[in-house]
Amino acid sequence: MTANVAPSNATGQIEFLDGTTPVGVGTLNATGQAQITTTLLASGTRPLVARYGGAPGVWGSSQSNVVNQVVHSLAGSGFTAAASPGTGSGPDSVAIGDFNGDGGADLAVANGGNNNLSILLGNGDGTFSLKSSPPTGSNPQSVAVGDFNGDGKADLVVPNHGSDTVSILLGNGDGTFSVAAAPGTGSAPSFVAVGDFNGDGRVDLAVANIGSNTVSFLLGNGDGTFSAAASPAIVPAPVSVAVGDFNGDGRTDLAVANSGSSTLSILLGQPASTSGCFFSLSTSSASVPSGTGLFMNTNSTR
Numbered sequence: 001m002t003a004n005v006a007p008s009n010a011t012g013q014i015e016f017l018d019g020t021t022p023v024g025v026g027t028l029n030a031t032g033q034a035q036i037t038t039t040l041l042a043s044g045t046r047p048l049v050a051r052y053g054g055a056p057g058v059w060g061s062s063q064s065n066v067v068n069q070v071v072h073s074l075a076g077s078g079f080t081a082a083a084s085p086g087t088g089s090g091p092d093s094v095a096i097g098d099f100n101g102d103g104g105a106d107l108a109v110a111n112g113g114n115n116n117l118s119i120l121l122g123n124g125d126g127t128f129s130l131k132s133s134p135p136t137g138s139n140p141q142s143v144a145v146g147d148f149n150g151d152g153k154a155d156l157v158v159p160n161h162g163s164d165t166v167s168i169l170l171g172n173g174d175g176t177f178s179v180a181a182a183p184g185t186g187s188a189p190s191f192v193a194v195g196d197f198n199g200d201g202r203v204d205l206a207v208a209n210i211g212s213n214t215v216s217f218l219l220g221n222g223d224g225t226f227s228a229a230a231s232p233a234i235v236p237a238p239v240s241v242a243v244g245d246f247n248g249d250g251r252t253d254l255a256v257a258n259s260g261s262s263t264l265s266i267l268l269g270q271p272a273s274t275s276g277c278f279f280s281l282s283t284s285s286a287s288v289p290s291g292t293g294l295f296m297n298t299n300s301t302r
Contacts, residue, residue, distance in 0.1 A: 001026075001036050003050035003064060008032030010052070010059050017049045018042075043073035085120050085128045089113030093142035097154040100131070100175040108156055110140040117143065117158065121175050131175035137182055138162030146194040146203045149224035159189035159207055166192060166207060170224050183218055183226045187211030193241040195252045197269065198229075206254055208238035215241060215256055215267070236261040245269075 003014045005028060014034035016024050018041055026034030034050075047066045054061035088111030099106040100121055107128060109118040116135050120128035137160025148155040153171040160167060164185055169177035186209025197204040202220040209216055215233040218226035237260025246253040251269030258265055 001038065001048065001050075003034050003052075005032045005034075005052055005062075010055070012053060012055050012059065015051045015053070017051060019047045019049070041071045043071050045070050082126045085130065087111055087118040087120075088116055088133065091118070092140065095143045095145050095156070097145040097156075099154050099171060101153070101173050106131075106175065108143050108145070110136070110143045110158055112139050112141065112161070115140065115160075117156065117169070117177075119175055119177070132177065134169050134177045134179060136160055136167040136169075137165045140167070141190045142192060144192050144194050144205075148203050148220060148226075150222055155224070157192050157194065157205060159185065159192045161188050161190055164189065164209075164211075166205065166218065168224060168226070180224045181226075183228065185209055185218075186214040186216045186232060189216075190238070191240045193243050193254070195243040197252055199251070206241050206243070208241050208256060210237050210239055210259070213237060213260070215254065233265075233267055235265045235267075236263070238265070 001016050008031050010032050011028055014026050014028065015022060016036055023038045023040045024036035026036045028034050046069050048069050049066055050064040052062045087109045090111055090113030091109045092112045093110040095108045096105050098104065099119060104122040104124050106122050107120040111118060115138055116133045118130060119132045121131045122128055136158045139160060139162035140158045141161045143156055143158050145154050145156060147153065148168060149170055153173040155171045156169040156177060158167040164187055165182040166185055166189065167182050168180040170180050171177055185207045188209060188211030189207045190210045191208040193206045194203055196202065197206065197217055198219055202222045204220050205218040205226060207216045213234060213236055215235055215238055217229035219229055220226055235256050236258045238256045239259045240257040242255045243252055245251065246266060247268060253269050254267040256265040256267065
């Protein structure tokens with residue numbers, strides 16, 4: 001809202017009103033103008049008024065004519081509801097990637113009730129079309145994206161809670177996937193994270209096994225297959241894993257959310273020459289986690 005006072009060298013403040021209800025005060029600038037921004041106006045036609053109180057002995061008080069302004073309401077969340085694409089039964093997790101090479105964002109949904117994935121290709125307008133439904137093992141719990149065979153196409157990995165395996169699905173570049181070998185894990189895997197854990201430049205996997213209280217490591221061979229590392233990390237009832245470099249040494253570290261003990265385990269990456277061990281338990285911080293993730297904070301208004 002903006003108000004102008006004549007003469008332009010007037011000083012003081014302008015009170016802005018919605019009818020008789022004050023909504024804000026602005027100070028006159030060097031050109032005799034005052035402005036405010038407000039979120040206090042209800043939707044509909046509002047009778048807006050600006051009132052100048054004057055300056056004693058210098059300027060008299062005055063009031064503007066009523067300006068009838070139509071105010072439109074916006075969704076408070078800042079989001080507009082779009083179409084909700086269908087999935088399979090019991091969707092548990094979703095991952096984002098470009099699965100058909102068109103540069104747009106696509107979705108992969110793990111359907112725990114159908115033992116498969118729903119691959120939804122983005123149309124570029126916020127809508128998605130079902131492309132394929134590749135099979136997984138029993139009760140897939142989450143899904144992660146990586147390039148496991150070095151062909152430049154997005155591949156998928158899915159921990160199968162009911163069959164103690166992870167499904168490796170190699171992308172064909174058109175939104176379809178080919179099922180590769182399903183390496184074994186610990187008991188009841190619930191989450192998988194992707195990273196290079198032994199420093200060989202290949203994509204590896206860290207799997208949270210809630211049934212065996214371990215995080216198992218599957219080292220990538222660069223061709224879409226994986227080999228189990230010798231020593232899984234022991235943590236209490238892990239449900240989620242996040243990857244980052246937490247101590248600035250250039251090695252990959254892990255944060256593990258432990259639902260069984262209300263703690264967060266920090267696993268620091270060790271040099272590749274350390275025999276049979278890639279991580280050491282650093283700290284276990286009190287919390288009540290239901291998942292972990294990497295977040296970036298930014299200023300926002302609403």
